[in-house]
Amino acid sequence: MAVQTVASNTDSANVANTANSASAVDLGPAVALSCRECGERFELGPIFACSSCFGPLEVAYELPSGTGSSQDVEALRKQIEAGPETIWRYAPLLPVPADVAGKPNLSPGFTKLVKADNLARELGVTGGLYVKDDSGNPTHSFKDRVVAIAVEAARAFGFTTLSCSSTGNLAGAVGAAAARAGFRSCVFIPHDLEAGKVVMAAVYGGDLVGIEGNYDDVNRFCSELIGDPLGEGWGFVNVNLRPYYGEGSKTLAYEICEQLGWQLPDQIVIPIASGSQLTKIDKGLKELIALGLVEDKPYKIFGAQAEGCSPVSAAFKAGHDVIRPVKPDTIAKSLAIGNPADGPYVLDIARRTGGAVEDVNDTQIVEGIKLLARTEGIFAETAGGVTVGVTRKLIENGLLDPALTTVVLNTGDGLKTLEAVAPTAGPTATIRPSLDAFRAAGLA
Numbered sequence: 478m479a480v481q482t483v484a485s486n487t488d489s490a491n492v493a494n495t496a497n498s499a500s501a502v503d504l505g506p507a508v509a510l511s512c513r514e515c516g517e518r519f520e521l522g523p524i525f526a527c528s529s530c531f532g533p534l535e536v537a538y539e540l541p542s543g544t545g546s547s548q549d550v551e552a553l554r555k556q557i558e559a560g561p562e563t564i565w566r567y568a569p570l571l572p573v574p575a576d577v578a579g580k581p582n583l584s585p586g587f588t589k590l591v592k593a594d595n596l597a598r599e600l601g602v603t604g605g606l607y608v609k610d611d612s613g614n615p616t617h618s619f620k621d622r623v624v625a626i627a628v629e630a631a632r633a634f635g636f637t638t639l640s641c642s643s644t645g646n647l648a649g650a651v652g653a654a655a656a657r658a659g660f661r662s663c664v665f666i667p668h669d670l671e672a673g674k675v676v677m678a679a680v681y682g683g684d685l686v687g688i689e690g691n692y693d694d695v696n697r698f699c700s701e702l703i704g705d706p707l708g709e710g711w712g713f714v715n716v717n718l719r720p721y722y723g724e725g726s727k728t729l730a731y732e733i734c735e736q737l738g739w740q741l742p743d744q745i746v747i748p749i750a751s752g753s754q755l756t757k758i759d760k761g762l763k764e765l766i767a768l769g770l771v772e773d774k775p776y777k778i779f780g781a782q783a784e785g786c787s788p789v790s791a792a793f794k795a796g797h798d799v800i801r802p803v804k805p806d807t808i809a810k811s812l813a814i815g816n817p818a819d820g821p822y823v824l825d826i827a828r829r830t831g832g833a834v835e836d837v838n839d840t841q842i843v844e845g846i847k848l849l850a851r852t853e854g855i856f857a858e859t860a861g862g863v864t865v866g867v868t869r870k871l872i873e874n875g876l877l878d879p880a881l882t883t884v885v886l887n888t889g890d891g892l893k894t895l896e897a898v899a900p901t902a903g904p905t906a907t908i909r910p911s912l913d914a915f916r917a918a919g920l921a
């Protein structure tokens with residue numbers, strides 16, 4: 478594997494806390510990284526942990542001020558609405574250069590918000606039920622959003638190789654984005670993923686490495702690789718570019734609110750792998766409120782896990798603040814992270830907003846996939862089966878109010894996890910090509 482040369486400013490990883498001269502990096506309204514724990518600020522660079530307290534870093538902005546005049550708010554709203562029907566319509570709120578839409582990237586986002594009346598009837602939801610269907614992204618999962626932002630950061634920092642540790646969808650999203658943007662890619666996955674995920678990750682022509690172990694092993698390996706000369710000059714979208722990557726999930730919050738007519742939903746059900754998506758959707762909602770783009774009102778955030786990998790759900794139910802890592806065993810492989818980095822923040826958000834974290838077993842996941850397919854014509858991957866199954870369970874438990882406006886996320890495409898439903902979704906009958914045979918099958 479060729480070692481990449483380190484571009485000029487990537488060495489800020491090692492000097493993050495020193496007084497560099499003002500950086501020339503143009504990431505639009507992003508002005509710094511700040512520690513989520515202690516608030517310490519760092520220059521924009523490929524770093525992800527606070528050098529003082531080891532807390533995770535996140536992007537800090539100089540955002541357009543909305544709180545002042547209603548004219549400003551209206552101007553920003555108009556600017557967004559006039560933008561492309563992709564995540565780039567929100568470029569003024571993201572760590573990307575203003576001309577991002579013109580750069581070679583996959584331009585994901587602005588996926589459908591489907592009013593799911595049939596599913597609502599089935600689940601007894603009367604307050605309006607919507608499915609945010611991210612299977613409509615370029616590589617058929619929500620990961621195109623986070624990768625698109627990380628790619629712009631990688632460009633700004635001069636990386637030439639893109640990499641990641643992936644539960645499956647991320648590997649495909651990175652492979653495709655690298656191909657389009659002109660990066661080399663080398664991505665890492667657990668060796669035992671679904672065929673659809675493996676093929677998707679390989680077909681774009683980058684290097685794909687299966688690791689003998691689960692996602693947590695893959696992630697540990699990548700952390701070692703970053704600290705080694707072998708990984709020098711590599712942008713790991715979900716490790717050293719994680720603060721930027723995470724911001725991509727905010728676009729789900731922006732889109733949902735815009736598609737609801739610039740209103741907050743009352744309740745959102747979000748799947749949890751590392752928990753990044755859930756925490757950044759909350760961040761996005763809070764930004765819209767602060768900017769005055771939506772009216773402030775309470776909203777509840779619910780997290781969804783598979784029973785076979787439910788460390789956050791277990792901690793939520795036990796009332797614990799600490800997440801005890803587990804060894805995943807579930808068909809929802811895209812959510813199979815046993816030691817979720819953002820788990821504690823997910824707990825905070827679910828508790829603060831009056832939501833909850835719940836889990837469903839493999840049988841209920843398959844039922845969830847089939848229920849969504851049968852009622853709305855949407856074929857979700859296992860993660861979507863988790864959110865639909867958990868939504869049903871939360872209603873039964875009385876934790877989710879069926880009289881309120883509810884958005885359920887489908888984050889991936891069922892064609893990538895055919896294995897989950899293939900045993901119970903085959904032909905109704907197989908017959909000779911004759912009317913007699915069809916009559917005998919009793920289907921007319």
Ligand SMILES: *Cc1c(COP(=O)(O)O)cnc(C)c1O
Nearest residue numbers: 646750751752753754860888889
């Ligand atoms: C990665 C992924 C998620 C959630 O990821 P987080 O690590 O929690 O941000 C959800 N659904 C699918 C299909 C995914 O691939």
